[in-house]
Amino acid sequence: MTISLADLTTQETPTWCPGCGDHTILASLKNALAELVIDPKDVVIVSGIGCGSKIPHYVKTYGFEGLHGRGLPVAMGIKLANPTLTVIAISGDGDTYGIGGNHFMHTMRRNLDIVHIVQDNQVYGLTKGQYSPTSKKGFKSPSSPHGALETPVNPLALALTMGASYVARGYALNVSQLKELFVDALNHKGYAFVDVLQPCVNYNRANTPQWYQENTQVLQGNDPANWDEAMKLARRTDKLPLGLFFKEDRPTYDGEVSVYEKGVPATRDISNIDLSMMLKHYV
């Protein structure tokens, strides 16, 4: 079996602005899926709501565009009901770190075997430019005209503390590295988190391609098995490192769900369930 990019392309035309990082994130994801030759019928891309969350419509796999902030729970339900599927959750920084923050925290400690990509443009795109949980302090926006007062969320440090078993950061315009990270994340058994920095040409005038050029750096020579080193890298605020920070093999949540011994829950035969085993406790 081979899978071409055309196989993964839908009739829909992306609605993103020219120059938006979502275009290259989409391309990198399709490239990674084609390279790994995962049958599209066994892939589900789950998103929330935001500009970036429209991505399921542009990849010819199964897709679920849920509610704002709630992609991860849907992804969990799909994966637990049918662990044979490749499940990719993807959504924006507002969606993931703001409204969906609770799900983010718990999905990480669960080590569910899914890939989680965050389109981190440090701004709310779809609602027209309000500051987001990753906007830097002082970021001026319609909802913070005098500058944001909060310290931004550090997604990588958060992921490391919450027990994510795969932690990486990519940059939307570094497409070759991004594809590699996606391939690696898809190969990882466990929760694989990739925070993708991206420009928002319309609403983020602070984090421009030029700014990323000056303030990011591809990681080299680090040891992804070393959590302390990963944490140190995650806490850097100058020259944000891009690449794999941390990776660890440990049991996944779905791997420990014992009921799979009897087959995939979503597709098992339910036509005639015998209740006697349950009811004997009530006589």
Place this chain on the structure above:
Amino acid sequence: MIPRANAVATIPTTSPAHGSITGGKRINNLSWKIAGAAGDGILNAGRMFAKLCMRDGLYVFASAEYPSLIRGGHNHLDIRVSDKPLASHTKWVDLLVALNQEAVDKHASKIIPGGGIIYDGDTLKVSVESLKRSDIALFPLPLLKTASACGGPIMRNVVAMGATIGLLGVALSSFIAILTETFEKKGDAVVQKNIKAAQAGYDLVKGKPFPVSLKKQPGPQRLFMSGNEAMTAGAIKAGLTFFAAYPMTPASSILHTVAANEKDYNIVVKHTEDEITAINAAIGASYAGARSMTATSGGGFALMVEGLGLAAQTETPLVVANVMRPGPGSGMATHSGQGDLQYVLHASTDEFPRVVVAPGDAAENYTLGFEAFNLADQYQLPVILLSDKYLAESYCSVDPLPHQLSVHRGKMVTTAQQNYKRYALTKDAVSPRARPGIPGCMFVASSYEHDEEGNECEEPAVRVAMHQKRFRKIEQLAKTLPQPKLIGPADAPITFVSWGSPKGPILEAMKLLKSDGVATNFLQLMYLSPFPTETVSRILKKAKQLVLVESNMTSQLGSLIREQCLITIKEKILRYDGRPFDPEDIVAAIKEMIV
């Protein structure tokens, strides 16, 4: 209200509809109450007693009142035993086991003439003078001392149980069998201590007379189940494969019951980080092809409302149980009420159809718990099971559950399709549903308005077509739902109208009224959305005197009936103190109405 005299003999009774009189004794009609502090082992003792009676072929009904705390407070468990089916508790008590002074103070006045009270004579001061009653028997027994002598004060409840069955003429051997089963896991020493305590309690009342006794009768093997357990059994029978929930009283025991069965029935059970996760995960699992469900109470349901709309918009089958407790806010966690009817009917952004169905007893919890999944699958929409604490947590002897139920999954696509359209506009408005893994059917389930393929679309014509499609499904469904029927004589001068758990107290009240020469009938509404407007209008128009019974202040079913049938029910019996209706209060209200 004064307890009535039995028609046959002048032995007072809680209800002449139950039991019989033989040899000067009332047989197989008992109301037993055990009361004390949380942690006194009331529930355990009561459950053993009820099960014992059920195994002897008798009908039982057990309901508990307890506050939302772990130690202390005032708890009581009421167990009713009869030779005939029982629909609810009764207000009155034949035999009270009082484990502390508060239990005496609160409940002695509910003991009917000729009844009795078992208490610890060493620690509690109870007398004819203090009770101001000379018509009940006092059984001051050294409960604590006896329990301690048998191996520990904790077995006070078992001593009291031994005394209870002794007074009622039940064989000690049946009690020993249950004790053995219950404590087996804790080892033989524990079993033996408990048997000793039971025997000692039994011996304490030897030769003491009591006007009620229990006798075995033949019958099928029944199940001692709570409403929540019965609903869970229905769901498991329906092929539940994914269950996600966040604990909230009084829905939590659904989570516990599914979890206890996860291995035997291959069910993925997830206690999630919150209710938002629970409903979204359940939707995800259903999208993947699993029969999935979540359960909560009002506060959690509030967090699920956006998810409910997601299920509606993506046309993903979903079963949600809302087990009501009084609100608003945290309200009264361990109590009962029916204040969420209008809320679950309307909870949504914009408008979308849903099924709302309210079972009225444990057996209906089972059948509707099963049927909910068929409806969700066949019509691809959310189905809400609306229950409440009284129904969810009361236990009763349930007749053998029907097991010849058929699973209908509706239009499920199982093989590759050409030009597949997930939201195809079909004649019956239900579109074939594929799941991930099926080749050639890749589609996006979107929470945005979409076209037939599932692509986001905001064109007015498409929007209208899709909005109508969702509603057309429920029109179809309405035609297939079972219609409500009157229970009782068709020409009765009084017609009760109600839904959900008041069914039990209403049925018992009807028996009491009948024995007083007042005929009544009862319209129980189960499907509240879609509403069976025509049938209800026809029945209500024919009825003579309508009486609405609901556990809320604003008569929410009354509003729904007015909205749907343009009929206003003026006479109402409403209760919203967090407690279930007592059948006797319904009787009293009717008598007030007819004088």
